[in-house]
Amino acid sequence: MAHTIESIASLIGARIVTLDGCVATPQEPVTGAAAIEQAKSGELTFLSEDRHISRLKETNASAVVIHPSQAARVNADYPRLVLLEVEDPQAAFLQVLPLFRMIRSRLKRGISPSAFISSTARIGENCAIGPGAYIGEDVIIGDDCDIHPGASIGAGSRLGRDCQIYSNAVLYHEVSLGDRVIIHANAVLGADGFGYRFEQGRFIKVPQLGGVIIESDVEIGAGATIDRGAVDATVIGAGTKIDNMVMIGHNCRVGRNNVFAAQVGLAGSCSTGDYVRLGGQVGVKDHTHMGTGCMVGAKAGVHRNVPDGETWIGYPASPEAEQKRLVFTLKRVPEMREEMRAMAKRLAELEKLMAESASNPLKAAG
Template identity: 40%
Template sequence: MISTVGDVAGWVQGEVVGDPSQIIRAARPLSDSPQADEITVVLDDRFLSQFHASRAGAAIVDMSAAVNGKTMVRVKDPLMAFVSIVKRFHVLPSPEFRGIHPTAIIHPSATVAEDVSIGAYVTIGEGCVIGPRCRLNNGVMVGHHCSLGEDVQLGPNVVLYDGCVIGNRVTILANSVIGADGFGYRTIAGKHVKIPQVGHVEIADDVEIGACTTIDRATFGATRIGTGSKIDNLVMIAHNCQLGRHNLIVGQVGLAGSVVTGDYVVMAGHVGVADHCKIGDRSMLGAKAGVHKDVPPDQKMLGAPATPAAEQMRIMSSLEKLPEIRKDIREIKKQLGISDS
């Protein structure tokens, strides 16, 4: 595909500074050494000098970027503009299967909208409702009495256990498992006896769930994921959890049973939250934070056990000085004639 800088600017409603007739054949980030017929992106003014030193023919930049001889396209949001351009040059639309594949197994009592895409070897159980424009990729298993709203997309081999309620415009990527048994046991007479998990999972509108994530059904009632929340790959959400609206849950987070989060909570990678903890609105938990008690709203927490970020930074600073402190203590004990044993 061959275009000009002027063409590219039109795609993203940008302003050309320089030569709009410059030929562009591809889009490539600065780290991939873009060439003279390629356009790149500058996400921060700190990288402008790297762009000017590169062979790139043009760059997508912020509206405030300074001019110094190379062709640029100024936009309000360089990242999203560049994503759009990359899609134009490099991302081929996937051929989309429409209709129901002959190998799909659908229970006669299920209700399936006419304009769906149901791939090979999909199974849909008794009493299910599959809404308009849903797309179920190959190997999906939908248990009995599940409900899917409009425009739901389930990636290959996604499993929905019985009773799952999925809202509108929900995306669940490959191999995720929604509604499996919660991990609940009682020790009776020296044996771990399973507590039956008879609840279900409810996922609200506009939620996205990454690959290989698991969300367990509730012991009773529902495990709930709030509207607009985005959950990364390899996340574990245990039974009875109640996530608020627009949470961001990054890879390898683990939430124990009955965790409750407010709205706009952010959890970075490897965060672990103990059972029955409550995380307040807009709180942010840094990578590898270990949360063992409730977190009030608007907090930034780091470390294990998690403490407020400012306090944790002081602790980390002190830890870095421990060898020096230990050396000083030995010297003082030596001067005082105190044994260091």
């Protein structure tokens, strides 16, 4: 089906604005959709933030989905673009994107003959279980789940409805998932926590007898690891999104709608409130709590509790304003060092003059 700027505007409920001297027309065919830098003539793009308006000068796109307040700032410097004004440009663009991208369907419903399923497992309706998947004893899988090739689900685990477990992901025994949970490839849930006692010169393993509870609408990235609790379960709250290669230690309790970027590491028994955001490579000390709505910047090292709503950065992490003062002060250290050297030199000269005056008062008086 052919699409035009006009038909796409109708689809997303956009107001069409053409500037004086505009090269494109509302009837122009739209052949694709792409980001600002990659968009070609005949394609559609979108603007998400005010600070990116200047980048529109570089785009070759024929039309841009844009907020009305941003459109008001676009002038004759952008003559070739047709503006499609909507209240939420990103949401509108995501509505258009499937018109030009193939979206692969989910796995074919049914169970592969090469999958291993325990006789005591219970599989819901309309599920898909791929080749080489392993379903252990007493596992319960809800309706409409996809278990991709090579995935392993250990004994006693529970999956809610509409879960997707991608290839080579491993759920150890007694892992519980809510509804609509997505576990990406090679993630490991329920491995033993890193718990040992040091006795008589040796590290003795502490049994890890808790489980893992993943509440509904959680997404866990490729290669992420979530350890089981030692006594009680490690818990990931509803709606939380965990990026690739994140490590969450045993006994952690993560709140609802948290967002952790890649390579975040939480040591054992950490906890968070709701709506916590951690930047890439943040490391958190064991038994640390991060309050509701707080944010920690990338590469920060968190060694103490973070209060609700605060933004912390740096290593060791502290409130943003405090860290900025430290950074600005450190930048002045070379300058301050030179100033101190000059002051020391001047002080030495003054001390010399004072010594000469003390030894020869008449000369000093003259």
